[in-house]
Amino acid sequence: MAKREYSFYPGCSSQKGASSSNYLISVQTMCEELDIQLNEIPDWNCCSASIGYAGGGELPRLALSARNIALSEEHNPGQEIVATCAACWLATRETQERLQHDQGLLAETNTALAEAGLTLKNDAPIKHMAEVLIQDIGYDAIGAKVKKPLEGIKIAGYVGCQTNRPFGIAGESYENPKYLDKLVETLGADSIPDYEKKVQCCGGALAFSEPEKSQVMIKGIIEAAYDHGADMIVTPCPVCQMNVEVYQDQINATHGTKFKMPVVYYSTLMSVAYGRSAKDAALNGQVIPAKQLEAIANK
Amino acid sequence: MSDMNTAMIEKYRNSFLSEVEANVEEGEWVKMCMQCGVCAGSCPLGDAWEHTPQKIFMMIRAGKRDEVLQSDSMWMCTSCYNCIVRCPRELPITHIMHGLAHYAKRLGIVPQGQPTAKFAQLFWNNLMKKGRVNELKLGISLYFMNGFGEGVKTSLKMKDIGIGMVKTKRMNPMEMLGGHAVKDLSGFQKVIKKAQELEDARLAKHGG
Numbered sequence: 100m101a102k103r104e105y106s107f108y109p110g111c112s113s114q115k116g117a118s119s120s121n122y123l124i125s126v127q128t129m130c131e132e133l134d135i136q137l138n139e140i141p142d143w144n145c146c147s148a149s150i151g152y153a154g155g156g157e158l159p160r161l162a163l164s165a166r167n168i169a170l171s172e173e174h175n176p177g178q179e180i181v182a183t184c185a186a187c188w189l190a191t192r193e194t195q196e197r198l199q200h201d202q203g204l205l206a207e208t209n210t211a212l213a214e215a216g217l218t219l220k221n222d223a224p225i226k227h228m229a230e231v232l233i234q235d236i237g238y239d240a241i242g243a244k245v246k247k248p249l250e251g252i253k254i255a256g257y258v259g260c261q262t263n264r265p266f267g268i269a270g271e272s273y274e275n276p277k278y279l280d281k282l283v284e285t286l287g288a289d290s291i292p293d294y295e296k297k298v299q300c301c302g303g304a305l306a307f308s309e310p311e312k313s314q315v316m317i318k319g320i321i322e323a324a325y326d327h328g329a330d331m332i333v334t335p336c337p338v339c340q341m342n343v344e345v346y347q348d349q350i351n352a353t354h355g356t357k358f359k360m361p362v363v364y365y366s367t368l369m370s371v372a373y374g375r376s377a378k379d380a381a382l383n384g385q386v387i388p389a390k391q392l393e394a395i396a397n398k
Numbered sequence: 399m400s401d402m403n404t405a406m407i408e409k410y411r412n413s414f415l416s417e418v419e420a421n422v423e424e425g426e427w428v429k430m431c432m433q434c435g436v437c438a439g440s441c442p443l444g445d446a447w448e449h450t451p452q453k454i455f456m457m458i459r460a461g462k463r464d465e466v467l468q469s470d471s472m473w474m475c476t477s478c479y480n481c482i483v484r485c486p487r488e489l490p491i492t493h494i495m496h497g498l499a500h501y502a503k504r505l506g507i508v509p510q511g512q513p514t515a516k517f518a519q520l521f522w523n524n525l526m527k528k529g530r531v532n533e534l535k536l537g538i539s540l541y542f543m544n545g546f547g548e549g550v551k552t553s554l555k556m557k558d559i560g561i562g563m564v565k566t567k568r569m570n571p572m573e574m575l576g577g578h579a580v581k582d583l584s585g586f587q588k589v590i591k592k593a594q595e596l597e598d599a600r601l602a603k604h605g606g
Contacts, residue, residue: 111531114578116570118533118563142581144529147522149477152496153503153515154522157423158600162593166586207600211593215585264479265492273483300442300478307540308517309474312446345559386562 103235106175106223107137108167110187111145112337119184119337121384125366126183126228128379132244132369133236138178140171146190149261150304158207164194165208168225169217179224181231183366185261185336188227192266195221229335229365230268233278238285246374247398248287252391254368255294255324255332256280259339263298274298279333282365286372296323301342310346311353317343318350321358331361331389333368340364345386361389371396400506407463414463420604423497427489431455437481437491447471451481451491454498467502473514475499516543526590529580534573 113123130137146164147155155163168191171180182188198205198221209219232241256279264273271278276298280290299320302313320343324332334340344362351358363385370380377396382389410417418425431452438450449457449471457466472495481491499515502508508515517540524536541556542549563569580586 111525111578112533114530116567116573117578118568120568121566144580144586145525145531147525149492149496150514150518151522151525152500153518154526156500156504156594156597157497158597159590159593162589166589207596208593210596211589214588214592215582217589260476260478260480264483267483300476300480302442303476303478304517304521305443305474305476305514307537308513309443309446312443313476316442345562348558349555384566384568386566386568 102134102136103231104136104138104178105181105226105231106171106178107139108143108171108180108182108187108191109139110143110182110184110337112184118341121381122183122337122340122364122366124379124381124384125364125370128370128375128381129366129373132373132375133232133241135231135236137181138175140167140180141174142170143167146187148186148190148304158204158211160190161194161197161204161208162211164191165198165212165219165221166215166217167191168195168221168223169212169219172220172223173217179226181226181228183228183337185227185259186338188225189261189266192225195225227262227268227335229262229278232282232365233268238281241282241369242285245286245372247372247395249283249368249372249392249395250287251289253289253291253328253330254283255291255327255329256283256297257294257320257324257332257334257339257343257362258297259334259336260298260300260303261338262335279335279365283333283368286368288368291324291327291329294323294327294329296320301339303338303342306338306342306346310349313342314346314350314353317346318354318356318358321347321350321360322356324360325358329360330391331363333363333365335365347387359387361385361387361392363389363392367392403505403507406505412461414461414466415459417463418458418498418501421601422494422501424490424493425497427494428455428458430487430489432487434486436484436486440480440484441474442478442480443474443476447474451495454495466498467505468507468509470509470512472496472499472502473508473512473518511544513543526587528577529583529586530578532573532577534569534571535577 112119147160258276280292283290306313340362347358367380371392435452438452475495520539525531541552
């Protein structure tokens with residue numbers, strides 16, 4: 100397979116010592132195995148996710164993502180932009196589409212970017228890593244690399260919101276996307292196609308500002324996974340991963356549950372299935388350890 | 399109440415819909431709502447909203463300016479985009495909710511103590527400092543946003559989660575000193591400042 104290159108937007112939470120640094124490590128491992136080269140956009144900035152709107156009006160928010168696209172076009176010309184974070188992908192793609200449809204806003208954005216010597220052409224395609232895997236690599240090639248099938252592990256595929264709406268993955272439905280289940284099966288594990296909480300909201304940023312309300316939703320996501328006999332949950336989104344994993348003790352204390360459900364990334368599963376070490380799969384980044392994956396990785 | 403709020407009441411006296419169309423992000427879509435209620439039934443926090451998006455849209459057309467802009471409702475939006483993908487008229491509902499929230503903040507009439515309004519502002523301030531979010535400082539500023547006493551209480555409640563994140567190297571206490579930043583910070587800040595000026599000038603034409 101020829102090496103594929105992408106312009107990479109890693110996002111704030113993936114940085115060293117940040118909440119999804121483990122995601123980035125497993126993505127890098129996965130990409131090594133799949134011969135994917137990620138060229139980081141030099142000096143990228145925060146996209147303000149979906150929660151910048153109180154302080155930032157429309158144009159300042161668009162300017163954030165426009166700066167990243169412009170830097171990518173300048174330094175990684177001709178390369179598609181890939182994000183691993185759902186919010187990064189969404190904000191960048193939303194910016195691109197809004198500026199394609201509104202020439203007035205595009206002109207203002209370019210006036211603002213000129214302050215830093217940047218120009219936006221705004222034509223680089225913007226993808227989520229899940230699209231790269233499914234559309235560019237494909238299930239067959241993904242499956243061909245499996246050295247240690249994840250046999251006997253039952254995994255609930257939790258797609259969440261922003262990887263799925265409003266753009267989603269081409270050919271998948273908003274209400275019942277199936278790609279994560281297919282990926283789980285491709286890696287030799289058992290999927291739960293009728294997991295009814297696969298696109299339920301975890302609260303997103305409101306897990307911080309409205310913890311009680313969000314934790315009721317998170318409880319439902321975990322409970323449904325247990326009801327289906329899941330051993331763990333897999334997700335493509337850093338906010339979903341963190342929200343569903345780290346509040347389980349608080350939910351147990353509030354609601355009298357006994358949750359201890361590992362929540363991993365697709366890239367964690369792939370790194371382990373590809374025969375890489377627990378460290379390369381960033382299994383040491385699990386607040387709730389994924390012991391079955393550790394056992395396979397250490398075999 | 400801010401001067402800008404008073405000026406806007408004067409200017410748009412009889413048409414809150416016109417005010418929204420001119421001043422709120424994606425506000426020109428509001429009149430397309432046909433009141434089917436799918437958004438209201440699709441919202442994950444629907445029960446927590448004083449007025450669902452469906453009601454907000456009708457209230458805008460009915461001129462219920464104070465009730466809409468001083469509402470807690472749009473601050474309950476989790477940005478899940480359920481309403482957007484299900485709306486039969488394809489209104490960008492999520493963005494309109496964000497736009498209304500931002501406009502209320504601009505006018506200085508957000509309900510006192512609204513936690514998401516405070517958090518969203520902290521998030522923006524945080525990323526503006528260095529061009530990238532400093533999660534540790536953001537978390538601490540969130541815990542202490544309602545004063546020192548409550549901050550200590552919240553910090554204690556969140557202690558175990560913090561320890562778990564530090565142990566797994568997903569939180570770094572050293573981020574308190576400096577932390578991640580864009581290299582061209584002055585260029586970054588100039589771009590955003592210019593964008594803000596251009597937006598302010600555009601809105602000023604509408605009276606804001």
